[in-house]
Structures are given as C-alpha cells and as structure tokens.
Amino acid sequence: MALLLRACLCLFAVLVFVDGSETKLIVREDEDAILPCSLGAADISSRVFDWKKDGRVEVFIYDDGRYYGKGLSGQHEQFRGRVFHFPEQLKGGNASIVIRKSKPADSGTYACIFPHEQPERRAHVELIVGASPRPIITANETSDGMLLLCEVNSASPEPVLEWRNSSGNILPAEKPQVSEKNGSYSVVLQTTVTKSGRYRCVSTQQKIHHQVYTETHVNVHEGAAPKPVIAVKETKDGLLLQCEVYSASPKPEVVFRDSSGNILAAEPQVTERGGSYDVILETTVTKSGDYQCVATQKEINHQRSTETRVNVPSGDSTPWIVLVGVLVVVLVFVAVGAVGAVWFHIKKKKTLKKKYEETTATGA
Template identity: 45%
Template sequence: MSPQRTSTTMELLPLVCLCLLSCSGDAVRVVVEEGSDAVLPCLISTEDLEGNKFDWKKDDQKEVFMYDAGIHHNNGRPGQDEQFKGRVSHFQDQLMNGNASIKITRTKMADSGTYSCDFPRHQPRQTFNIELVVDPRIKVVVKEDSDAVLPCLISNNDISGQVFDWKKGGQDVFIHYSDGRTTQGPDFTGRVSHFQHQLQNGNASIKIRKTKMADSGIYSCIFPDLRPSQTFYIKLDVAFDQVLRDRTGENIPGAAPKPSVTILDETKDWLLLQCEAHGDPLPTVEWKDSDNNTLPADTPQISERGGRSHITVNVTVTKTGSYSCVATQEKFSHQIGSQIYVLLNGAATKPSVTIIKTDDGTILQCEVVGASPKPKVEWKDSSGNILPVKDLKETERGDSYDIVLQAALTKTDNFRCVVTQKEINHQIYAESYANISGSNTGWIFGGVVSLLLVAVVISAVVFYYKNRIKQIHAEYKKKIYRRKTVPAEESQEQLDQKNPGSRQDIANGKPDADEDTTMIQSAPV
C-alpha cells in the first residue's frame, strides 16, 4: 500500500468509526461545523469499484456526485447540481477496496440533509443513507428561562429601511419590515425584540426572553431584498434546569406523551398491569405505588410500530391501591406519568352514606356491602375525631361482610365514613355535610304555627266578648231612656200590658232585664 493510500485510510478510519457510533436506525449521522469539510462514508465491500457505478444524491432529488467506470462530475460528466459543483470529490485510490465515500468541502447550512449512496448495478441493488448535519459557526448556549441574544450583523450600513426575517426552520420568529413595522411568530409572541437604536449600524440581532427547551434549534437571519440575498445562521441551545417535570406543554420534539396503562389479567388475589410509552429518545419506564416506591417489574420490551419505538413494562400487584407508570427522559428533564386505581376482589367499594331524621334527632348512617376481609368502619368529623357509635350491625355472607354503622349528629360539620381493610392495604371513604339546626326545623316550625293558632283563637274570643258586652250595654241605655220618656198619664196597667209578667217576676224576687244587664257588665271576663 502506498503512503498516500495509507494516509487516506488513516484519515477515514476515525471518521467512519465516529459515524458508525452516531448511527440512528439505518442512517449514519455526520455532524460538521459550517465552512468545514465533511466526509460521507459509503463502503459496500472489499470488491473493486473502479469499473462499477455509484450515485450520490441529496434528499433523493439533487445530483451530488456520480461515478461510472471512471467517468464522474469532476472529469466532464454533466448533470451535477449547481449547489455542489467544484466542492465534491471521491477517493480514487480507495475504489479497489469498495470505498465509495465522498468529501464535501466548505460546507454550507444548505448542505444539511439526507444523502443516499446507491449501487444500481449491484446484485442485489444496495443503497446506503447518510444524514449530514451542518451546524452554524455561531452557537449561543443559555439556561432555561433566561434571555438569549442571537447576533446578526450585516454591515455598518443603516438597515432601518431594510426587511430582515428571522426564522427557526420554517417557523416565523420575527420580521422587520421596510416601514419599521415588526411582527412575531405565534410561539414567540411577546418574547422577541430587536435593537432599534442599533439598526443604523447594520445590527439585526434579536433577543428572546424567557427561553424554553422548545426554542433550541437553528435560526436563520435573512435579508431577502439584498442583491444577492444573504442569510446567516445561529444555533441556539437551551440547557435544561435539570428539574424533572411534565414538559408536554413546551412542544419539545420527541418528548414522551402520557403513557398508556391497561389491565392484562386478574384474579381475586392479583392483577397484571401493563404500561406502554414512546418518545425520542425512548424514555425509561417505572412502576410506582402510592408511596412513590419503585415496584419490581418485568424486563422492558421494545417494539417498532408505525416507524416509532415503543417500550412496554408489565408489573403484578397484589394489593388494592393507586399505582403509577412513570416515563422519564433525562435529556429533556421531562417526566410524565399515568395512574390507575386497583380494586382487588373483595375490597370495599365506596360506602353509602345517608342522613336519617328521627323523633330523637338526626342519625348519620354508613353502609358497606360485600367487603372481604372484614373492614373497620368509622365515622369521623372534619378534624378527624371518631364519632361515638350509636348502632352497629354486621352481617356475614360467606366470605364477605355487610356492615351498617350509625352515629348521632351533634353538630354541623363535614363528616366522613372511613372504611379500612389493613390486610389488603385498602382504605376508602365517603363524605357528607350535615346541619344540626336543619334536623329540628320541622319541630320548630310546628311549634311556632301552634302558638300562632292559639294566639289567634284567644284574640277572637276576647274580641267576641268585648263586642257582646258593648251590645248589651247599648240595649240597657236604650231601655233606661225609654223609661224616662214614658208619659205621666200612662197607667201601671198600660205598662203591664206592654211588659206582661214583669210585675210578677219582680214579686217573685227575679231581677228584671236591667238588673241582669248590670250584673253581666260588672262581672269579670
């Protein structure tokens, strides 16, 4: 092997190893800085490729480099895309070893993409994919929630009347129009500003406030009206604060969504739970109990569906309670979980609570049906104090129990009926609000109504007798008046004829009507 070949081989070896270590799926990933050279590896075998054909394309469209039995773009072959003219070469001395790699010099941001190395005459036909990532020379690294200044200086000329457009990928970030107006993209509203007083110095830099993980990426500062138009690239890296939390709302590409939890199988003594999650990178998955203890689970299983990797973890639980499946992506400081409540056969369901009004007061009643093992049932007030038991009925039905617990209501409060089964680590409760004043409302209302009725009757009786006395008194006065106005010549016989029997009554010692009236009027009522 000649020294030149040795040098070339030594040059390629570490790069190829690096690319293979950066492999994602079937594609090799090559990362270089803008302006540097990039070697895209493609080795088919140890067979000699000098008389063979291989074709490099970008994004399955642009012709990058074609070699066909010694004829290629650098020695007269037409058809190469303008973007790559004069910048792509192959390793002629390595063709005999099956090496079809190419080198792209002076890389640009536009060179980023997916490249294919195709051997159309090989049997079977073979194609290799390589992803090229060209990072901007300018990199800005900030901590999450801090401010980031993305620099963009075109010249010392005044650009107050120029259009410049900031984008992140295809997403609008900030636009400055020639008339001085500015707009911001939906994900950056209220967070992006420029340096108005620096426009006269050609400074089109922007500041992004309160950065978040989703802001990370490659930004372009574009001057579309310049001839030729100019574009500058800046890479922004927003470092996580290392605090694990749910970052679903931050629109982080690849962040895991809420995991899916299902029950695969169950008996009266255990349940088999399954948790499935996905994300890029694939999250770690754990099962935890209600005390946040990590449970021993089956070995995680990884599967591919719809071009996406899924991780599945099963766990068997033997106690009633709440369990959580937690998916964690350290790269994003992202953690998200799903919860499931397990109710083993025989565990008490939510008790039935009833407020009963009796002649003796109000009763709080709690009823539990079909619980196994036998539960402990208690009434508690809002302070956690246990209420005295008024009545307790326990009925055993085979292996299960029905329990009815009653307690007397003595105050207005929120009350809780608590059912506990220590053997299976299960506790459940039901709450109710009870008003002590409300329990005697009917009696109080009835008493008030009765008192009112008595008062009305007494008033009516008094009113009747007062009117009757007035009537009798008026009649008495009329009789006295008539006596005083009787003519003198009227004889006693005439008077007797008008009032027959009056004289006899007087003779027999009976008082006349006037005397009776006087007695009634003077009698106490």
C-alpha cells in the first residue's frame, strides 16, 4: 500500500512542472492535502525551493537539507507542525509538500518557487478545502403556518441554500443571513409553509461540486387557533380583561390565568361560522400583575397564549375627597371666626370710645 501511494504521489507530482502553470486541488476538511511541484528529473536535494500562500505567507522552505523545523525559522504559525516535504524523492526533482489535517483557512493560492534558477521557476496550486456540514432544520408554528429554519454552520466554500417541497419545486424564502469567519461560512434560510408534507433544505457548494440536504415532515393545522388578542379596559370595579380568538377549528378552550397559573372565573362568548369558532372571554381583575390568555385545542394538540401585565389603580379616592372637604369646612369656620372676633373687638373699642366722649362732655 505504501509503495502504491508513493507511486501515485510521484505520478501526480511530475504532472505539475515549475513552468508557471497552475492546477486546482480540492480536498475535504481534515484530509491531508498534497500540493504537487516538480523540477522534472533534476536532483534538487542541494537546491532551494520555497512555498508561499497568497504571495506572502511562508508555508515551507527547503535550502540544501535545511528547512522549517530543522535549521530554519520564519514559518507562519498556521502551518507550523503541519507541513512536510518528501526527502526521499528530492533526487527525482519532487518539491511537493503535504498539509496535514487541512482546514478551510488553508484555502488559497500556493506558489512553488525555485528562486535561484535562471530564469526563476515557479508553479501555482489553487487549494480549496471544502467543509460540507449537513443542514439543520427547525420548525416553529406561527399564526401564518409553519416557519421552517435551515442552518448550515462552518461551511467552506460558501454554500447556497434552497428550500424544496416534495415535488422538488424551489420555495420562496427570505433573503439568506450569511456570516463569515476565517474562511468558514454560516448561512440561515427561512421560509413559511401552509400545507403539511415533506420539505427539504438543500446546501450546494458549486465550487467543489458538492451537495447535501436534510429532509423533514411537518403537520400544518389549517384550523389551528391564532395567537389570542388581549384588550384592557378600566372600570369602576377594577380592570376588565378581554381575550379574543377568531376563526379557530376545532373549537378552542379559552381561559385566563394569573401569574401563579390559577384559572380566573370567566364565561366565554362563542359564535360559530362554517365550522370555525370565534371566542371572546372577559374577566375583571383587582390586583396588578401578569395575566395570560390561553387557547387550547386538544384534538390537534395545539395551544397558543398571550400574556399581558396590568397595573390596577390602588385604593378608593372617596375618603380623601371627604377628608379634603372637612378640612375646607374647618378652615372656613376658622376664618369666619377670626373675622368675627376682629369685628367684635373693633366695635367694642368704638363703643367705649363713644361712652368716654359722652362722659367728658357731661362733666364739662
């Protein structure tokens, strides 16, 4: 097996001569990538050849028996301990290297350079490291149907996602959400379906001729109750909570619950039209807190709820009004009494003065 592998490597390597040519190499993530380069049949064991990525990143250099990790330094940390050459094939002109456990960040254009040859000799290899994880599907029921979410994480190169129905037709979907990190892509694609059936999320990476999909079956209840709507009205007795559920089939059971989960007393108003039900439920609360309206359809194992928080005005304002009224009356009486006392004092003073004047006049 080792002999066969060496023979294949030699055959592959001599196909890429250092003459300015370029080849494309596609491998999967975690596979070893062999980047081929050859100077023909010439003995290169005492020569210099240099491998660079994207024109500037130092991948590997060989100089007359010395190389990175053995007498030479300067190798980029991304490739440290991962890149090796084939010493036993140097005499046959093989300057190929192998990158162990390739990863998407290794993708790029590599140059194999013989800088001391006249003229300088070089060849290029485009490496594509493909990461192709299987799509992940999640389904969430909404008032409009079933929301299908497809996620592909850490893929390289960037995949194109599509939703397809059981007939293979492409479904309309929202614009995909794409994020990139270190050459890996994460993509999210969502669509809403209104019919039960099998649906497939397909991930295609055209650049590496790869396609993978995940399939799921969903049950969409066409008569499933929509999310309840809650209205709040202030009354003299507290706050009136009104819950409305429309066009539900089968008939839903609608209840109000407090923050402890206790069902509140209420009598539903139910109307039916063509097999669909409208339900209105009212209850009055006298305490502030969180309240929930829950609509349950046991026949189809469906439940929806809406929660609201209310603040009930505290206490009755009547005692305060009475108290203020009493205070006003008291203040009026005090004011009237004070005015009367002043008037009486002035009148008395005038009377005494008049008697004094009369007495004086008589004595004279």
